[in-house]
Amino acid sequence: MRYSQLMLPTLKEDPAEAEVISHKLMFRAGMIRKLAAGIYSYLPLGLRVIRKVEEIVREEMNRAGAQEVLLPCVQPAELWMETHRWEEYGKDLLRFKDRHSRDCCFGPTHEEVITDIARREIRSYRQMPLNLYQIQTKFRDEIRPRFGLMRGREFIMKDAYSFDTDEAGLEKSYHKMYEAYERIFKRCGLTFTAVEAETGLIGGSASHEFMVMAETGEEIIVSCQSCDYTANVQKAEAKRTRLRARGSEKTLKPLKKMETPDMKTVETVTQFLKVRPQDLVKTLIFETDQGVVATLIRGDHEINESKLEKLLGCGEVKLASDDVVYEATGAPKGFAGPIGLSVKIIADYSVESMVDFVTGANEEDAHYVNVNLGRDVKVDQFADLRMIKEGDRCPRCGKSLSFSRGIEVGHIFKLGTKYSKTLKATYLDENGREREIVMGCYGIGVGRTAAAAIEQYHDEDGIIWPMPIAPFQVIVVPVNNKSEPLMETAEGIYRLLSGSGVEVLLDERDSTPGVKFKDADLIGIPLRITVGEKNLKRGLVEIRRRKNGETIVIGKGNTTETVLALINEEMEASLRA
Template sequence: MIQLRYSNLFAPTLKEAPSDAEIKSHEYLVRGAFIRKVTAGVYNYLPLGKRVLDKIWRIVKEEMDNIGAQEMLMPIIQPAELWKITGRWDDYGPTMMKLHDRHEREFTLGPTHEEVVTFLMKSELSSYKQLPVTVYQIANKYRDELRPRYGLLRAREFIMKDAYSFHSSWKSLDEVYQDMRKAYEKIMERTYLKYLVIEAASGAIGGNQSHEFVSLAPIGESNVLYCEKCGYQASDERTLYKGKYEKIGMDEEEKELERVETPNVKTVEQVANFLGVDKKRIVKSLLYVGRKGMVMALIRGDLELNEEKLKEVLNDQSLRMATPEEVLGKFEVPIGFIGPVGVKDVYIIADHSVKYIKNAVVGGMKEDTHYVNVNLNRDFKVDEWAEMRMVKEGDPCPVCGAPLKATKGIELGHIFKLGTKYSEAMKAYYMDEKGELKPFIMGCYGWGVSRTLSAIVEQYHDDKGIIWPISVAPYTFVVTIVNMNKKEQVEAGEKIYKALLSSGEEVLLDDRMTTPGIKFNDADLIGFPIRITVGKALKEGKVEVKMRHSNERIKVDYEEDAKLIETLKNMKESYKPEPKV
């Protein structure tokens, strides 16, 4: 039996919140001695944090093993060549931590492993008889986040479980996809997280499908739209607009095109105020840079453009907004005054909302001017129409039309049917029954393991600290000896501690030579589910047992081990903290 007493535990708790903690999970994980920052977005896991991490790790591992996924380990350092084959050296580019060796060969610290695993399978699998195969790993990942924050939530180094499956049929992929879905639901249940499974696909295109597993939290960075009427749940980025298009001035006569002075009036808001028109009458012109050059995207002034949709429509993940300098270089017009009128050599793509605006307002293509009374086809042309708006709360549900509701969450899991994107790019083929070479059909499945710690703390805490669900608690019980100078308290504490240990429970004995207040506050902060207080009640032959979540306290006889253990196990059974959401 391994014994570790609190007096020997490396758990430096903090009374004050660290100055950079903005959210409770970050504050409590640091104060409770679970983690310590090394540098922005990079953390040490202290012994308590490692214990919690191990529990989550084990849950994830067990659920993967249960569905027949095989654990392996892939390298953190990956050569640039692999990423150049799939084009992601540029697509993923800025988010990757890049480095080079002494010979100036380029590498990345892997943000994910599709390239590596596909390359592996390309060399090692050659026949349909060897398929399907699902492999996974739980390992460090690296992303050079624009701005790391929120402790483990948006970190630059983090621990992720990533699984990859290889198939010779879509049906087989679908089976593993469904298995993964169930496994993820089990992980959510075993960590007691309140969650939603949301559609992350923009439509049923060629069997491509994707779901996110989102742990609910107001501070979450995923925006979820859901429909109370039909049960539709999806990320806002992927929700299609299927509502009506408002007609703006469509009953008016087409007026004569006119260029007006709008000194220093740039944003839609400013233009609307300055000219005294509705924002809906303005056509917003956004310039993007992609693989095939520049693209101008148009959308009604009051709407937001959904970049994900644009990238998908144009099939170009490298798409990004042009910089002000690039805009100036292209049109010799500063941002704020560009528009589609007179544009010739730039591809123009427009949201359907633009179709229904007559006598619109657009940038004047000359500093400090705008065009008014602009009309489609007469004054500008559109090369392609698409649905590209960011759907918001209140917009109609794409399935049933009822108004959508919005909520926020933390993305923990993401499962994706990749299809043959990577296998084709990397020429990873197997031979089928007919002797033909076919690209592997693939799926990939991620789970943010380190991030799960934060997600749990976000849902399970109060103003004193963390309230761990037992399945992930660093220890289930803490035995608190109130007065270390009283021999009988020390003896009773030891006795209970050893009895719990030998009955297979995870327990920590707080034998520190310090005041009770410190012990109680640390216990609450760290969040042990059940505290056994060995103190003044000992005179009556009793110890006090306190539940962290409910504050319920009972006194129990401690003399008889068997009975005490039974009582404690019963209390453990009844320990059910409520998620805060």
């Protein structure tokens, strides 16, 4: 490809709204342009990267025995009503009516459609295992789309769905996908980790997220220093601390009410009472599908709402409004406490071993001190409700947990019979008995993978593409367009490389070498061949690696074989990583 013929509108300035590196660089490198909030056009350079990621995904899905299909993006509401997700999915589901006033949605995911195919086409156990996948555009009407392709509303995704006769079959299918995902992200040249994750709106029994490691990542990954425990922070379990001997009733101090005028925070109350935050129990009131629930947690910890949702088995919990808090406790926010509450009380494990602690008094401007479980407070249930903190103990081995950041690029779920049950997707087993199909689903954000690669590999000059997903592998830069021998050599190298199957861009623009070098760095082409006058007089050209700035000078006649060797080396390095 010739630079002058390529639509590659590079820019010097970051777009004002771009908050993250990948968004800035994709925009500046002329890869994408915004049409509307969270909706982007892919320009030629961007699409080349997308296609490369897709191709790696496709090859590995096929290798794992999955078959490619293409499902409609417009879906009828009836299907979504059958699974109740028409109501449950909320505003992220883009809904509209067709000309006959029939409700439709633009698919944010395809469990309904694929399960509908399964219930029509799968009759017998002999037709499974089966795995179907597609690479397709999806739409989720995110409330705050941002970060470019990282959190767009419209996005390209690979989604696969496995169908098995039983749990053991699902286990095998899931494992195959897990391994395929490892190969995919390795082949893309990315550093990643697989973590245990929550199943969320998709539902199901187990799931893993594949995270590309990047300091700029939105997700916090919890990992153990000494065993292989890794989880996302939403899922990460707290180790239940052993119960301390709580002391007999006699040694407990008497309950006492204290005046705490206008003190509504852990900080102000503990400072005033001269106790530590870990001597106070916070009472947080939540509104849930099951009514109002009070949760108790140590003053220096935070409630993990997704753990509470899972425990209660409900869709969404939210911190109660001022009115609801007042109604439940008889006091404004900041003074809630467990004593005398008539709603369900769930306490975090961290509260179990506490004695003589501080709580709100369910009365404006008052707290209790020397509160004790049993004597003063009746807890309905103890559970793991807290958000893990860096340095907490590993739930498996007890050693210290550390935090790192990542970007979720893939997510795999064991769905079980969640969708086959509601949509009645059944098959006949060996004995002619009707049974529900056991399913798994497996997603990869294609655009997000490209964006994550930029978050992982960039410097102040621009993108540093890993060789396997680079839009071009090589850029040839003649430094002076007026010099005929120089242009001839560059053209010759370009033709030879193209002929050898190398993806090469020839920068024959009439620009200064400075401009050409800057653009080459910005768009992140892994190898740059500079054809300059000084070197050429001695029959030499220079090859520079984008990833480390390393340069070598070689005889121009050896260019093709050297370039091929360097490309192979970088492609293989990504597989070994």
